[in-house]
Amino acid sequence: MSKPPLAFVSRCRPSPPSPPRRARVSASASMSSAAAISTTAGAIPKPKPPNTSRLLAALDALSLSDVVEPPNARAPAKKKSSLQRVSQAKAKPAAAAPIATEPDAEPATPAAELPIYSYKDFTPAPRMHFTRDAADADAWVAKLDLSGPLSVDFEWVVAFRKTVQARPISLVQIADAHTIVVVQLRTSAPTSTPAAMMGGSPSMMARFPPGLQRVLEDPKVMKAGANILGDAKKLFKDYGVMMRGLVELGALARVADPQGKDAAVWGKGRKIVALAKLVERYLQKRLRKDDDVRISNWEDPRLEQNTRQIEYAANDAYCGMQVYAHLLALASANSITVDASSTTTSLHYAHLASPTVTHTPKPRNAIPNMVLTPDMAAAGVTGQALRAYRHWALAHWEVDAMCRELAVQSGAVLTRGTVVSYVVTAIQCWPELEYDLGRLRELLQTDLRSWERHYKWVVDVAGVAP
Numbered sequence: 001m002s003k004p005p006l007a008f009v010s011r012c013r014p015s016p017p018s019p020p021r022r023a024r025v026s027a028s029a030s031m032s033s034a035a036a037i038s039t040t041a042g043a044i045p046k047p048k049p050p051n052t053s054r055l056l057a058a059l060d061a062l063s064l065s066d067v068v069e070p071p072n073a074r075a076p077a078k079k080k081s082s083l084q085r086v087s088q089a090k091a092k093p094a095a096a097a098p099i100a101t102e103p104d105a106e107p108a109t110p111a112a113e114l115p116i117y118s119y120k121d122f123t124p125a126p127r128m129h130f131t132r133d134a135a136d137a138d139a140w141v142a143k144l145d146l147s148g149p150l151s152v153d154f155e156w157v158v159a160f161r162k163t164v165q166a167r168p169i170s171l172v173q174i175a176d177a178h179t180i181v182v183v184q185l186r187t188s189a190p191t192s193t194p195a196a197m198m199g200g201s202p203s204m205m206a207r208f209p210p211g212l213q214r215v216l217e218d219p220k221v222m223k224a225g226a227n228i229l230g231d232a233k234k235l236f237k238d239y240g241v242m243m244r245g246l247v248e249l250g251a252l253a254r255v256a257d258p259q260g261k262d263a264a265v266w267g268k269g270r271k272i273v274a275l276a277k278l279v280e281r282y283l284q285k286r287l288r289k290d291d292d293v294r295i296s297n298w299e300d301p302r303l304e305q306n307t308r309q310i311e312y313a314a315n316d317a318y319c320g321m322q323v324y325a326h327l328l329a330l331a332s333a334n335s336i337t338v339d340a341s342s343t344t345t346s347l348h349y350a351h352l353a354s355p356t357v358t359h360t361p362k363p364r365n366a367i368p369n370m371v372l373t374p375d376m377a378a379a380g381v382t383g384q385a386l387r388a389y390r391h392w393a394l395a396h397w398e399v400d401a402m403c404r405e406l407a408v409q410s411g412a413v414l415t416r417g418t419v420v421s422y423v424v425t426a427i428q429c430w431p432e433l434e435y436d437l438g439r440l441r442e443l444l445q446t447d448l449r450s451w452e453r454h455y456k457w458v459v460d461v462a463g464v465a466p
Contacts (some may be wrong), residue, residue, distance in 0.1 A: 032326050035308075055233065066402050094466075110285065117285035119180065119318040126175065128314050131303045132184040138211030140181045141174065146215065149328070150284030151175050152223045154231050158295040161256065168238035168452070170298035172212065173317035177325070180243045183209065188299040188402045203301075206416070207446050208239045219244040219346060224324040226250065226275035232347040237455065244346035244352070246303055249278055249323055252343045256331035279319050282326045287319060288312070299405075368394045380429035388422035393435045399446045416447040424454055438463055 044279045119126055129140050144150065150377055155171035172183045186204035215221055216235075225231060225248040228255045232243035250273030254260040265281075266273050276287040303309060331338050372386050388406055391397040397405070406422070420443055427440075437458075444451045444458065459465075 002414070032281050041359055055157075088398045102350075108384065111280050111286055112117045114280060114284060114286040115160050117279055117283065117287045117315055117319055119209055119314050124178075126178050126180050126318060128180045128182065128310075129181045130150075130184070130310060132187065132205070134205050134207065134209040135334070137181065137183045137209040140179070141215055144174065144179055144215070146180070146221045148176060149321055149324040150215075151317050151322075151324060152216070152225050152228065152231075152243075153313070153316040153320060154235065155298040155316075156234075158299055166234075167299070169235060171207065171303075173313050174212070174215070174434070175314075175317040175321050177215060177321065178212065182310065182313050182317070183212065184298075184303055186299055187301040187303075189295070207294050207448055208241060213445075215398075216241055216243045221245050222247050222324075224249055224320050226270045229345055230272075236347055238452075239448060240441055240455070241347050241452050242346075244348050246345050246347070247277070247324065247343055248345065249273065249327070252324070252327050252338070253278065253282075255338050255343060256327040256334075256336055258334050258336070275316065275320060275323075278323045282323050282330075283319065286318075287315065288401065288430050349462060351437050352441050352458075352464065353464050354442055355436055366395065367391060370394075376430050381426050383421075385422045385426040385429075388419055389426040389433060389435075391431070392419075393439075400445060417450050420444060420447050420450040420454075424450075428457070 019044055022448070030414060056117070079238070131137050131140065151174070153173045154169045156169045157167040159166045168185055170184060172185065174181050174183075185208070188203075200385065216223065222245050223243065226249050228243075228246045228248055232246060235241050235243060239466065248271075250266065250271065253273060256416075257265075259265050266277075279285050279287040290312075293308050298309070300306065300309075325434055328338070330336075337409065370386055370390055372383055376386070384406065391402050391405065392399075399416055399419055402419045403416060406419060407414050423443060424438075427435055441458065444454055
């Protein structure tokens with residue numbers, strides 16, 4: 001015979017018992033919620049005597065352990081009470097498992113138990129090359145297989161205060177199936193820290209590697225990544241590069257994975273899927289995202305000596321390429337047609353694009369002549385600025401040839417930044433001068449400090465939202 005149901009203890013005079021009625025019964029899994037337990041169906045509450053003390057009531061409450069057991073307790077051999085029979089725990093929905101490649105595939109392994117991802121564990125392991133030299137970077141990028149999927153990722157120093165402007169991209173990582181190229185674009189002083197370097201002036205490459213830029217801007221070369229369009233916008237702001245042929249891995253997963261549109265897999269309405277989540281699901285590995293590395297100093301001039309940072313950057317690039325290849329194979333295995341228009345995007349401004357017609361520099365005596373009018377001089381145009389404009393806009397001279405030609409002293413060579421400043425000054429002070437916006441972008445990119453200095457003016461003239 002089961003125990004009589006519990007009743008609440010009242011210090012006031014008890015009210016006359018109410019007629020029998022059916023009551024819904026629920027048992028809590030916690031001992032602290034004893035007051036929420038109802039009577040069993042069809043039973044009449046039996047109140048305690050009004051003179052019951054608080055101590056006896058507390059002791060009586062402790063007897064709940066005989067009726068409602070903790071979740072991990074072993075089931076007793078005796079017959080369960082009526083409370084236990086009617087209190088059924090609601091089943092939680094099962095987490096979405098990776099798509100089974102075989103009919104009897106085992107359930108997905110919890111993320112915490114997955115092996116750590118490292119590009120070094122694959123056979124054969126891809127080559128990893130680190131450089132901070134533009135020519136060396138272009139030489140290694142030329143070895144990439146552009147016919148297959150590439151993966152691109154970026155790193156930069158995180159700004160810890162909202163009032164501090166975000167640092168430019170420090171690291172570019174690009175990979176194919178056999179090679180990972182890590183390019184450090186800028187460095188800071190050795191003693192700098194992420195918090196202290198916010199107002200510093202780090203060293204940087206004279207210009208963005210041209211060969212790497214051509215690959216990033218080629219619409220026929222597919223570049224995959226997580227939140228890759230957001231990274232592309234930052235790359236344009238920092239260096240003027242307009243990336244095309246971008247594949248958002250999360251968007252590709254929704255199309256290529258038969259379960260990709262299930263809200264239980266990636267969440268309802270979520271457009272961006274974290275790279276680590278994609279690696280867990282499709283590569284069955286755990287991508288490390290330790291904060292002490294993720295937000296570390298990516299402008300460290302000794303970065304190549306920090307194996308944790310270098311491996312972190314290389315892993316991010318290589319795993320993206322593998323996820324891309326896995327998703328394409330998954331779509332093929334399930335006879336799913338991947339529509340490129342739904343997964344591919346670009347960051348491209350036609351009026352800032354490089355001109356398709358190449359111009360051959362004209363002989364020195366063929367440079368068109370222009371007279372510096374009093375109105376131009378009053379507006380701020382100098383003779384040297386107008387001369388630089390003539391060489392660049394009318395004769396189509398290359399910037400390095402202009403650095404030698406425009407030097408006042410014999411044998412001297414001007415810096416690219418000085419020549420760029422002359423041309424920009426002439427255009428800014430006298431807007432009636434004609435020029436091509438695409439060539440102006442190219443000119444500014446020959447000196448990255450000039451791009452940083454004039455970026456806001458260029459996008460304003462071009463009508464591009466930063």
